[in-house]
Amino acid sequence: MIRSSELDRGFMREVMAIPGGENLIKCWSCGTCAATCLVRRYDPTFNPRLILRKAGMGMRQEVLSSREIWLCSACDACYPRCPQEIHISEVMKAIRTIAIAEGYEAPGPFAEVDTALCSGCAVCTRACPYGAIERQPVLVNGEERMVAQVDHTLCMHCGVCVAACPSGSITLEDYANDELIARMGAGGWLEEGSYQQGEATEPRILAFVCQWSMRSDAEWATLDAMQSDSLRIVNLPCSGRVDPGMILLALSQGADGVLVAGCSEGECHYKRGTYLGRSKVALLDTVLAQMGIQPGRVRFVELGAFDRGALPGLIAEMSAALKQPAVTVA
Amino acid sequence: MVDAARHPKVEILSYSEVERVDGYIGNFRVGINRKPWYVIADNCTGCGDCAVVCPIEVPNTFEMGLAPRKAIDVPHGQAVPLIYSIDMDNCIQCFKCVTACGHRDAIDFGQQPEYVELDVGSIIVATGFESFDPTVIPEYGFGAYPNVITAMELERLDNSAGPTVGRLVRPSDGREPKSMAIIQCVGSRDKRFNEYCSGFCCMYAIKNAILMKQMIPDMEISIFYMDIRTPAKGYEEFYNRAREMGIRFVHGRPSQITEDPLTHNLYVEAEDQELGQVLELETDLVVLSAAAIPRADAGEVSTKLTLSRSPGGFFMEYHPKLRPVDSPTDGIFLAGAAQGPKDIPASVAQGSAAAARAARVLSSDTWEIEPIIASVDENVCVSAKGTKCGLCVPACPYGAISCVTGEPAKITSAKCHGCGGCVAECPHSAISQDHFTDAEIVAQLRALLQDNPEEKIVAFMCHWCSYGGADMAGTSHFEYPADSRGIRVMCSARMDQDFVLEAYRRGAGMVLLSGCHPQDCHYITGQQVAAKRFDRLQQAVERLGISPERFRVEWISAAEGEKYARVITEMSQTLKSLPKEQILSENRGARDSIERRLRRWKASPQMAELMAVAGDDLPGGEELS
Numbered sequence: 030m031i032r033s034s035e036l037d038r039g040f041m042r043e044v045m046a047i048p049g050g051e052n053l054i055k056c057w058s059c060g061t062c063a064a065t066c067l068v069r070r071y072d073p074t075f076n077p078r079l080i081l082r083k084a085g086m087g088m089r090q091e092v093l094s095s096r097e098i099w100l101c102s103a104c105d106a107c108y109p110r111c112p113q114e115i116h117i118s119e120v121m122k123a124i125r126t127i128a129i130a131e132g133y134e135a136p137g138p139f140a141e142v143d144t145a146l147c148s149g150c151a152v153c154t155r156a157c158p159y160g161a162i163e164r165q166p167v168l169v170n171g172e173e174r175m176v177a178q179v180d181h182t183l184c185m186h187c188g189v190c191v192a193a194c195p196s197g198s199i200t201l202e203d204y205a206n207d208e209l210i211a212r213m214g215a216g217g218w219l220e221e222g223s224y225q226q227g228e229a230t231e232p233r234i235l236a237f238v239c240q241w242s243m244r245s246d247a248e249w250a251t252l253d254a255m256q257s258d259s260l261r262i263v264n265l266p267c268s269g270r271v272d273p274g275m276i277l278l279a280l281s282q283g284a285d286g287v288l289v290a291g292c293s294e295g296e297c298h299y300k301r302g303t304y305l306g307r308s309k310v311a312l313l314d315t316v317l318a319q320m321g322i323q324p325g326r327v328r329f330v331e332l333g334a335f336d337r338g339a340l341p342g343l344i345a346e347m348s349a350a351l352k353q354p355a356v357t358v359a
Numbered sequence: 360m361v362d363a364a365r366h367p368k369v370e371i372l373s374y375s376e377v378e379r380v381d382g383y384i385g386n387f388r389v390g391i392n393r394k395p396w397y398v399i400a401d402n403c404t405g406c407g408d409c410a411v412v413c414p415i416e417v418p419n420t421f422e423m424g425l426a427p428r429k430a431i432d433v434p435h436g437q438a439v440p441l442i443y444s445i446d447m448d449n450c451i452q453c454f455k456c457v458t459a460c461g462h463r464d465a466i467d468f469g470q471q472p473e474y475v476e477l478d479v480g481s482i483i484v485a486t487g488f489e490s491f492d493p494t495v496i497p498e499y500g501f502g503a504y505p506n507v508i509t510a511m512e513l514e515r516l517d518n519s520a521g522p523t524v525g526r527l528v529r530p531s532d533g534r535e536p537k538s539m540a541i542i543q544c545v546g547s548r549d550k551r552f553n554e555y556c557s558g559f560c561c562m563y564a565i566k567n568a569i570l571m572k573q574m575i576p577d578m579e580i581s582i583f584y585m586d587i588r589t590p591a592k593g594y595e596e597f598y599n600r601a602r603e604m605g606i607r608f609v610h611g612r613p614s615q616i617t618e619d620p621l622t623h624n625l626y627v628e629a630e631d632q633e634l635g636q637v638l639e640l641e642t643d644l645v646v647l648s649a650a651a652i653p654r655a656d657a658g659e660v661s662t663k664l665t666l667s668r669s670p671g672g673f674f675m676e677y678h679p680k681l682r683p684v685d686s687p688t689d690g691i692f693l694a695g696a697a698q699g700p701k702d703i704p705a706s707v708a709q710g711s712a713a714a715a716r717a718a719r720v721l722s723s724d725t726w727e728i729e730p731i732i733a734s735v736d737e738n739v740c741v742s743a744k745g746t747k748c749g750l751c752v753p754a755c756p757y758g759a760i761s762c763v764t765g766e767p768a769k770i771t772s773a774k775c776h777g778c779g780g781c782v783a784e785c786p787h788s789a790i791s792q793d794h795f796t797d798a799e800i801v802a803q804l805r806a807l808l809q810d811n812p813e814e815k816i817v818a819f820m821c822h823w824c825s826y827g828g829a830d831m832a833g834t835s836h837f838e839y840p841a842d843s844r845g846i847r848v849m850c851s852a853r854m855d856q857d858f859v860l861e862a863y864r865r866g867a868g869m870v871l872l873s874g875c876h877p878q879d880c881h882y883i884t885g886q887q888v889a890a891k892r893f894d895r896l897q898q899a900v901e902r903l904g905i906s907p908e909r910f911r912v913e914w915i916s917a918a919e920g921e922k923y924a925r926v927i928t929e930m931s932q933t934l935k936s937l938p939k940e941q942i943l944s945e946n947r948g949a950r951d952s953i954e955r956r957l958r959r960w961k962a963s964p965q966m967a968e969l970m971a972v973a974g975d976d977l978p979g980g981e982e983l984s
Contacts, residue, residue: 061612334498
């Protein structure tokens with residue numbers, strides 16, 4: 030039971046006083062944001078409507094100490110649908126601002142930098158969609174060096190920095206380089222001969238699928254059931270996490286094609302992860318063509334909120350394309 | 360409608376458009392453009408033989424495009440009068456209809472539009488509403504998914520005279536749906552589109568759900584809602600009946616609808632707030648309860664009839680509580696959804712009320728008008744002397760003033776509502792307003808600024824809003840400093856810049872001009888006339904060397920007592936923070952140029968006497984003139 034005596038009446042005003050939080054008062058709890066939210070599919074405890082409601086009610090301690098307030102990645106899928114035009118991620122940011130000031134910390138996981146390996150090149154600082162990485166002086170092996178440091182209040186664990194890091198010094202829980210490579214080749218999938226070598230009956234496709242681009246559990250189940258000798262699914266936190274090195278590794282071994290599925294532009298859960306993923310694939314395709322490898326062996330597909338069940342069809346389409354006789358590129 | 364057509368004293372002009380409306384209450388002249396039917400009304404029996412032979416089929420808008428109609432047709436089966444008309448945009452002139460009509464000889468391709476003028480005593484505006492087009496909400500997929508339809512389409516699909524003869528089918532495959540989801544508040548209660556509640560959608564959604572449940576008992580029906588609003592008599596019982604019939608009410612606004620491309624089944628996603636969980640509901644058919652919106656031509660109609668519109672775009676009534684069927688223009692009344700979204704009982708009630716209000720005009724030989732009206736002094740009006748002026752004409756929200764160079768401006772008293780906008784706009788003080796003459800206001804200023812004027816705030820308030828706001832501050836016991844001295848005028852449009860100048864000439868510390876918020880103005884556009892003038896005035900005051908913080912404009916509604924108290928408190932604090940010497944010296948500095956500007960007033964002996972300042976050695980009016 031919530032006792033009114035335990036509520037902090039001033040909390041709503043406190044949030045509203047922070048730029049971005051001023052619209053908190055407009056929320057009438059229709060639930061559109063909760064039903065839109067992508068985070069909610071993976072973490073049922075997260076409910077933006079409920080956070081706004083609790084903040085409005087003045088449940089100060091409960092809101093500030095909850096881990097949910099750190100889960101919103103500001104993808105803003107809910108913002109354009111809100112009938113009250115509340116920029117919910119901004120309200121969330123305002124609540125976090127208060128939480129940070131009171132010493133609360135985000136629960137993670139975060140991207141972790143191995144300072145011994147980091148060269149301080151700052152590629153990751155430019156790649157990060159949240160500006161969460163900055164170079165800072167750190168004592169490494171007795172000498173002070175400028176190395177990448179992750180701000181835990183900003184990191185959303187999309188993994189874009191991990192893919193960007195040329196020295197392999199950044200890791201992300203569950204999605205470290207070696208973990209992904211292990212999943213790609215699990216059960217000796219990569220070692221088997223490819224269709225192009227005449228050793229398989231169907232083109233063998235490795236699909237990297239962004240975890241947010243599949244909108245329902247049913248879709249994941251369908252996709253999982255499709256896994257076979259000719260299809261391997263590896264899920265990524267974001268299509269921006271895709272590493273061209275891994276694509277090359279797959280192609281050099283038993284894969285005929287690599288498909289990367291991400292959210293459609295504008296719907297990316299991590300602001301510009303889709304843009305980065307798509308750019309990497311497009312560039313790689315061009316480079317491969319210059320090396321005399323048939324274009325189209327790597328492909329990026331965008332899945333929008335309304336492309337329910339579209340991915341199996343897109344995989345079949347790629348498979349059919351890979352069956353076409355190779356065009357010789359001079 | 361049939362009764363109306365048969366009534367000896369009712370004439371129906373269908374397929375006609377009002378072109379212009381002149382005159383005033385009791386004496387309107389309405390110009391009407393009667394469009395050609397290409398069918399002679401007296402000869403047409405409504406048999407429909409012509410439509411049978413017509414080879415052209417176009418989408419039937421009455422059936423929401425779900426069925427075709429012919430190029431010669433009636434709008435719908437119950438149309439009154441039942442006269443066929445030819446849609447010339449689609450007719451190929453094969454003349455088969457002429458042959459089919461035969462000896463009745465009703466078809467006339469040579470018919471021309473006709474302009475008729477009617478003299479009428481009163482006018483009732485009942486132009487209705489339109490349905491919001493949900494295609495602009497991408498997440499609901501209307502237009503993209505065949506099985507997402509609007510409630511209006513559902514109405515046609517379950518109508519026994521409709522395209523499916525009352526059998527409900529899915530548009531994608533013609534199959535009877537086994538489940539249906541109804542989504543409320545599509546385009547209303549949504550800041551992106553229309554902020555207001557359309558009011559009657561809850562009831563028609565429940566009605567449709569009950570009808571469908573009766574027709575197809577095993578159908579699973581879910582209604583997604585934010586709030587169910589069933590406030591009128593018998594409505595709540597109806598809602599209970601729907602619940603008892605097993606219709607599922609889901610408290611949650613759907614975030615999106617997706618479609619299975621193979622089956623065309625739809626997935627509605629919404630947070631069920633009772634469960635606190637996201638619900639993904641697979642359904643055969645989705646029905647959107649689209650908002651009721653003002654008709655696209657509401658702007659045009661409001662211009663022709665001098666009506667004003669509320670923030671949502673519907674026609675505004677004279678007073679929301681006390682005169683809900685009167686328009687701001689006397690003799691013009693509002694009925695039905697043209698005034699705001701409403702259901703059938705409310706429309707009938709308002710229609711009856713409007714008819715009674717209109718009959719009141721028709722049955723009277725004379726009509727009492729408001730006592731506060733404006734009149735022109737023909738000897739002063741410069742237009743009479745051949746000067747091109749006419750500044751009063753655009754200031755009148757009611758179109759009551761006409762001004763032809765060479766003749767004095769003429770005010771139609773029956774149209775004047777006494778806002779006083781023209782009085783303040785007239786640069787020659789040729790217009791005066793009964794009960795709010797310049798002399799009366801100046802006399803009030805003299806009285807209010809008798810002692811220590813530099814410590815006073817002169818607050819001009821409009822009668823309908825700001826004065827009510829000040830009243831509200833008082834009755835609500837909001838405390839504010841006692842430095843303000845109020846002067847009430849009917850509208851902010853009456854607040855002449857000369858009043859402000861006179862206040863400073865008399866040594867006032869501060870001046871506040873306050874009126875209604877733009878959408879609340881009692882005199883349609885009076886506030887806008889005032890706002891424009893106040894902008895100019897702000898600069899004029901600064902040019903006189905008076906600190907800008909000593910002049911303030913605020914829009915305060917009758918409900919904003921707290922705002923009135925706050926504004927006065929702030930102004931009082933500002934006034935106290937200014938050195939007294941500064942105020943005195945600013946007023947002294949401005950005095951000469953104010954005197955020059957006000958010399959026209961001083962020409963009148965009465966005004967000169969009112970304007971005399973005790974112990975003042977400045978020349979009086981006689982010398983200046």
